[in-house]
Amino acid sequence: MSSVAERSLIANQMTRRDVSTLLDMTREMTRREAARLIGGITASCLWPIGAAGAQSKNESTTMLTRPIPSSGEKLPVIGLGTWQTFDVDPAQSAPLAEVLRTFVKLGGRLIDSSPMYGRAEQVIGDLLTKLKLRDSLFLATKVWTRGQQAGIDSMERSFARLQTKTIDLMQVHNLVDAETQLQTMREWKAQGRFRYLGVTHYEAGAFAEVAKILARAKLNFVQINYSIMERDAEEKILPLAQERGIAVIVNRPFGGGDLFHRVRGKPLPDFAAEFDCTSWAQFFLKWIVAHPAVTCAIPATNSVQHLDDNMRAGFGRLPDAKLRQRMIEAITNL
């Protein structure tokens, strides 16, 4: 199945009888052949992105990526947040296994956590080990404490909970005791325990502090809030990140979910078709990742259906500057 259009057609036209014929056929095959065939069809049913992608001139079958400026390593533009959504009893994590499996299947890589997110790191670590997904993911977590020894203890716990020897990105959560934690982080990066370093915040009120640290410390990443209704990062943080060669992770891309309340019951503007957008979630995410300074956005969800929707934002065309402005007006005038 070579193109999105073909996969989409098959997924949409298969009847129950086709499925049962397919199952009969697989009885004649080796287990490996059957698994490959069923896996391909399942992915097609789950992912008929052709509805938008196949009809556009820029049909894409893999997710858009952006290079991390300090290394050139490419990251898919849609990642996964875990605040609240992954803070569950590990015995109840089966639905999240499906979320993670689907995330990787649809081309996702970066997953963001923190010791502040309750059981999230532990749940991620257990699932990665169980599903053998460690090598498919770019693991980002944080340190959120004061004092050198407390920072060391916290980061050691993150390694243990995530069940990994290397954490791809370690970030200072909300700039808490940043200078102290960055000292240890730099040492551990030199030892190969971390691949990249960064800082995070989630409020525009902290952007002056974030800008100061971006200007003086040598960082690979910054993580901040940015969405169609929270655009403060455009003033200083995004231009500074571009100038300093710092990758940008966008948190709270849906304003913590508030954006969905704003558009509830409202139809998507017709012009959304011009950038292969079929839902409000894609509208919000495409608006963000179309900014040239943004490396990836990390929407959080514990629903496979929402994840599927969000991941589609990483395919097809993105809005240009003019369309992005029109999108702001459309939301403001709702």
Ligand SMILES: NC(=O)c1ccc[n+]([C@@H]2O[C@H](COP(=O)([O-])OP(=O)(O)OC[C@H]3O[C@@H](n4cnc5c(N)ncnc54)[C@H](OP(=O)(O)O)[C@@H]3O)[C@@H](O)[C@H]2O)c1
């Ligand atoms: N200081 C920091 O470092 C910091 C601060 C804030 C956030 N973060 C990171 O950024 C991540 C994202 O931010 P966030 O979790 O605050 O908020 P968010 O991603 O803006 O919004 C999450 C909410 O949107 C809903 N949602 C997701 N996809 C949807 C879809 N397709 N349709 C409808 N609803 C959808 C989710 O509900 P469902 O689960 O029902 O889908 C959830 O209630 C966090 O999880 C965390 O990893 C970091």
